Amino acid sequence: MAETLTTTALTLKDIARQAGVSLATVDRVLHNRPGVRPDTVRRVKEAIERNSFQPHVAAAELARGRARRFAFVMPSGPNPFMQQIQDYLGEMSGWLSARRLGVETVATDVFDPSVLAASLEGLSDGYDGIAVVALDHPGVRAAIDDLVDAGAKVVTLVSDVPSSRRHHYVGIDNIAAGRTAGALVGRLVGQKSGKVAIVAGSQGLRDHAERIFGFNQVMASEFPGLSVLPVLEGRDEDARSEQLLSRLLGRHADIVGLYNVGAGTQGVANALSDAGRDKQVVFVGHDVTALTRRLLLQGVMHAAISQNPGHEARAAVRVLLALARGEPILREQEKIRIDIVMRDNLP
Amino acid sequence: MAETLTTTALTLKDIARQAGVSLATVDRVLHNRPGVRPDTVRRVKEAIERNSFQPHVAAAELARGRARRFAFVMPSGPNPFMQQIQDYLGEMSGWLSARRLGVETVATDVFDPSVLAASLEGLSDGYDGIAVVALDHPGVRAAIDDLVDAGAKVVTLVSDVPSSRRHHYVGIDNIAAGRTAGALVGRLVGQKSGKVAIVAGSQGLRDHAERIFGFNQVMASEFPGLSVLPVLEGRDEDARSEQLLSRLLGRHADIVGLYNVGAGTQGVANALSDAGRDKQVVFVGHDVTALTRRLLLQGVMHAAISQNPGHEARAAVRVLLALARGEPILREQEKIRIDIVMRDNLP
DNA sequence: GGTGTTTTGAGGTACGCAACTCATTTTGAG
């Protein structure tokens, strides 16, 4: 009736006794210190394995005695999503200080590769871990690899640099996000056929390009009745997005769906309402902000694809901590899900 | 450019010095031990406040030196969702043993109030915390309150007993879940009008009743073209669900939507395909299991409302641990979201 | 001023591990 999952109460001393060696030797094996015969290493590891021994994290943390410092390298400028991540980091301050973790944010122009790379370069001394919203660029990749070589733990946040040697990526699969947006637009449009518009920041941004790719994939294969118009590049600016979309709406009376890939949401909404076609055009966008929340409640926006900023903030900290401690990462826990948010499941 | 969130490195000794008292007195204040003059208490608390001092959790945990034991009281019987929660608990074993936490599952008939209450009664000695999938019944409520009185920390899991004095509920808002299901069915059906069927386990189950309530709310207020048929009670059994639904499909040719509130999913799917109306009827259900995953991929099921079992397992453990340690709970982190899962964002 | 009570200080021990030193034993090469 009762099934026990864990009953460990062993200490290093027990392992030493079982392996027939001293505490010092166990310590050497556990921390890969030199000076132990291969055969002895094996015996110790077997004893650890046999008892599925885990060092007590609290004791280890206390003995190590070093406060850890993490840096979060974030875009300067008023990006609401990034601001939310920082807000959630602030909410963790009690949790952090109880663990003697220092977290600092470094604002920088992440869109300029050389500036970003320069910001990263200085960080390896002084920080045990770095989370960075990274642009995928050779210079940035080199800077990340340098940090890793210098012994720092590095995770990319929101936007990945897969070719680098970063230890982990905390963020969503943007192709899947685009596919999800496509499926939503297609199914919410229903039987009707017509045209679908896409407004993006820029196709040069990796995450935007991937989302568009996924979106087109689904539209092409599953919704033959819908034809996708060329992508409008609004640079994530309201004014420009509004202008471009207004013109497009004027030219095409049969637009039934709209995918807003990045920011500039207010501009997109304005264009729709100026044309008197809000609530008629199925409108799917990204992220839950004060604005998208209002648009969802009003029925102007039909769904938002969202990555939970609180989860991303906490996952980044937890992953950096686990990496620094040499603990395993709970991949399932740290995986960022693609949330579909509609009016009734607004968080 | 760099903003620091935390820089604590103070210890109790520093607080003692600042307050002009000894370590022993600080300790007395911190743990509400008697024998300290009110004025002195104030001075110490001020020093703690002034430095926003937090005891080092690792040190506290080590000094306390007690291994903690938690019990998970789960339904016996082959419920795939509950099984997933237990699987995820198993995946945490490393994490748990590194913190000297023992987690045991207790299988019981949670649908029989007296049996459940009896199972709970014995648990207060031996366990520091209890997570329970609870039926909302006076006897169960009393048992929970007894546990709380005996000093144990109690969280309800998946299904709540709001009238009890449980410390926390880990699960979703089922009314909102039902509303979400309603919005999905309504919007995915599109322009068409017709009838909508509901298959539930039983309307006597609190979570099912709440979901139906939310569903009906949305249907009534937003989709006047759709009329909801009386609820079929399939008792979460495949055979019964199939039989009831088959009969209903036979009688109503104009069913365009279907909401499956609980389990019995295979039966529901069979009824649809036997009638040759799968993929035509918009089918929304709950939870991501091997079966619903397949049905989503096949296009038979259009969307699943899901509560992440891994998240629930981990949140329950974390909440119990925080409660036992007297740490604050990160509410945002422990809140279970209502996930909308479609084919393209399948986790 | 003496009594009894309350409050405070001082100090110790323990928790489990990391990190280190130094002495001793074992091993392998010549």
Add this chain to the structure above:
DNA sequence: CTCAAAATGAGTTGCGTACCTCAAAACACC
């Protein structure tokens, strides 16, 4: 067999807190 190198044992210290004891000081009351 000898000797240096390698491997191992034994031990210490410290991390920051919890929890405990005992003595000293401060206080209240008559």
